[in-house]
Amino acid sequence: NAGVTQTPKFQVLKTGQSMTLQCAQDMNHEYMSWYRQDPGMGLRLIHYSVGAGITDQGEVPNGYNVSRSTTEDFPLRLLSAAPSQTSVYFCASSYGDLSIGQYFGPGTRLTVT
Amino acid sequence: KNEVEQSPQNLTAQEGEFITINCSYSVGISALHWLQQHPGGGIVSLFMLSSGKKKHGRLIATINIQEKHSSLHITASHPRDSAVYICAVDHGNEKLTFGTGTRLTIIP
Numbered sequence: 001n002a003g004v005t006q007t008p009k010f011q012v013l014k015t016g017q018s019m020t021l022q023c024a025q026d027m028n029h030e031y032m033s034w035y036r037q038d039p040g041m042g043l044r045l046i047h048y049s050v051g052a053g054i055t056d057q058g059e060v061p062n063g064y065n066v067s068r069s070t071t072e073d074f075p076l077r078l079l080s081a082a083p084s085q086t087s088v089y090f091c092a093s094s095y096g097d098l099s100i101g102q103y104f105g106p107g108t109r110l111t112v113t
Numbered sequence: 114k115n116e117v118e119q120s121p122q123n124l125t126a127q128e129g130e131f132i133t134i135n136c137s138y139s140v141g142i143s144a145l146h147w148l149q150q151h152p153g154g155g156i157v158s159l160f161m162l163s164s165g166k167k168k169h170g171r172l173i174a175t176i177n178i179q180e181k182h183s184s185l186h187i188t189a190s191h192p193r194d195s196a197v198y199i200c201a202v203d204h205g206n207e208k209l210t211f212g213t214g215t216r217l218t219i220i221p
Binding site: 031033035040041042043044045048050056058059088090092094096100101102103104106107 | 154161201206212
């Protein structure tokens with residue numbers, strides 16, 4: 001199994017550009033989440049999904065969209081990039097059965113200039 | 114006040130020492146997670162617990178639901194344990210709120 005994969009690993013955007021961060025998992029996990037990690041602030045939940053077709057907002061959803069058309073994929077879209085979205089983004093997935101924790105992808109480092 | 118507080122923020126210890134990292138939270142939760150972030154940035158889930166105690170190798174995690182407190186212990190610490198340890202509370206549906214982490218450095 002590849003686990004949780006994220007692409008790209010690094011990205012530089014100009015203010016106002018849009019892009020999609022890709023996340024995929026091959027473990028048939030129902031639950032998937034997107035987090036951002038900023039220095040001194042810890043990880044923060046952006047959006048999450050409890051199954052295909054179901055998404056919900058986390059703590060910091062503004063400026064981001066998600067969709068979950070399949071169990072495997074959970075892309076994160078930046079609609080109009082802003083310097084405040086410079087961060088490291090992690091995708092995670094789990095069975096959601098309260099017995100095993102989340103599996104994290106390797107992260108995407110995004111810089112918005 | 115943050116919903117999830119970890120202490121200490123930084124910890125340096127000699128190899129072989131017994132390590133304790135603490136996590137306090139302020140709301141009711143369905144579970145608590147302990148995570149390890151490697152110096153290279155990768156994040157690994159260590160424990161997910163809703164009561165009592167769990168052990169895996171040299172790592173032990175405990176939780177006291179009534180006191181809203183959890184601890185992560187490392188026995189016989191080793192330089193390879195050097196990492197950031199993160200506590201996160203689960204509000205249900207694995208909707209997590211994270212602490213800011215404890216940076217652990219083990220000196221040979």
